[in-house]
Amino acid sequence: MKAKPYWFKNKRFIIQSCTILSLFFSSQICFAAGEKITYPKLDWSFSGITGTFDRASQQRGLQVYKEVCAGCHGMRLLAYRNLKAIGYNDNEIKAFASENSVNTLNDDGEVVEREARPSDKFVSPYPNEQAARVANGGAYPPDLSLIVKARSDGANYLHALLTGYVDAPTDQKVPDGMYYNKYYSGKLIGMPQPLYEDGVEYADGTKATPDQMARDVTAFLAWAAEPEMEDRKKLGISVILFLLVLTILSYLAMKQIWAPIKNR
């Protein structure tokens, strides 16, 4: 009779180890979701291991960013040329960039303005943090380049925040320059409600409800935070398939090499 492989006897050990590892990871999750506020979990096109961005939604999101958010929020890590990835051609990007101006030096060493080029980074609305705070009653509108990665469960959180403006409960005092948002930690946020019905007019005829605009701008910002995501997942699937084949082959080779020892 052939004995069970000796490592088999350690099955319990292995199972226990797995349990412990998963406990470790779940503790991470517990921490990540430490806030008591719960917000709707949406079904994003880019979630999951095969998820991709919805180009049309991203383009609408760029429009929302440009017409609504960009008044106060910069995206300094993004270059205009990056917009190629969400489906714009060179001329469109050039035109989009040229609506902004950046400072440069002329031949006489004087600071002059020129039109922004595709190679420039997105021009921020304020020259510095101090200017931004003065213009916004002391609050600093954060840069949005990484916002989806910089918040726990970023996409859902962002969508919730943008649609979370409701009337404050009667016992809640809302000071001047603050606004009530049921999804913001502390409930009082310095940002006024940004999205209203038909706040933008979509070129593709999509109805611009606050929910739709929030979804679109979140899709755009999710891409801005992780522009490599589609490449990453695509490469990941090939790499995992390769590794699975390698692992199976090495397992079979191992069985063959060890066979004389096990059956001796």
Added chain:
Amino acid sequence: MSKAKFKNPVVKWIDHRLPIFSFMDHELNHYPTPKNLNYFWNFGSLAGIALVTMIITGIVLSMNYTAHVDYAFDSVERIMRDVNHGWLIRYIHMNGASFFFIVVYIHIFRGLYYGSYKAPRELLWILGVLILLLMMATAFMGYVLPWGQMSFWGATVITNLFSAIPLVGESIVTWLWGGFSVDNSTLNRFFSLHFVLPFVIVGVVILHLVALHRFGSNNPIGIDVKGTQDTLPFNPYYTIKDLFGLGVFLTIFAAAVFFFPNFMGHPDNYIEANPMVTPAHIVPEWYFLPFYAILRAIPDKLGGVLFMFGSIAVLFVIPWLDRSSVRSSQFRPIFKIFFWILLADCVLLGYLGAMPAEGIYVILSRIATAYYFFHFLILFPLLPYIEKTKPLPISISEPVLSGSSPASAFAFREKK
């Protein structure tokens, strides 16, 4: 040294003058290894591969990184966005740190379970603990480099621990920072040390391997190898087994890198460091959480620091704390139960380290910390007086070769 026969004349010529081929043949090919090693013995080689992966990706990252408070954060984002496959290199490095710790922690608990620290492997164990300590220092400084909020505030909290030292504490902190707060000079020295310490680790790993090859691997039964019938040449038996283990490891690692690269990170580290804004909760990376819990469990700052460092220091002396001559937990029924309690205790400490230091969490942290030290300082020395160990098998080849009959495997062995 074995008389290796090499056919290639160039190899022969070199080997006669510089016997590196004989050395490799001896240590990697013929190296006699106990035949009964289970999969927990894969984690040593996995740790070595993780270290090499970290060094290679780290060198590439350093070519694109700028160690300056004004540019560090943006230079990391440039790696993520503009450097070809920079995101891949960085995510491998970032997740590689976590996986390195997972592998090393399993490696350490394997050593604890099977008594791999006992004579004659005390120095092997001590070198391993030294590697852990160096890894922790390296990982801590590496986490500061992206200059996110957690980088900055983690560095502030941890370096401030040294201020608890009486009289000279404040001066030491200023000396560590190279200034009066965590600032550009701190970032620069951390980058410098983060670059060089991995090579120190490589040095200690080489010593660890020399010490390992002196007596060879311990094994699940924990009894000494009696002769060639108990061993197999490392190649091909364990090279192929290590390759299979590597395949499994890399598959899981790749899943994290490609599909959940930020799962083990903290979102706040994607916000650039801002000395004027303190995050709501400052938490270290998950692999430091048990130690962080011990630190916070002690109500006194200096006491907390001493207990935290003590939790590592105690590992250095466990070869002498454990008085039992039986290595493997398989033959120590009570020790085995306490092993699992210790493991659960460490996981609990990890959980508590992630929780806010208030209410029930503080009390639990104190109990868990007390147990941790009780386990090593009281249980280890005293247990052998109470515990009745099971009879040890005569040799390794006995239980392996006799197939399914456990009776022959556990034949009685006279007491020393």
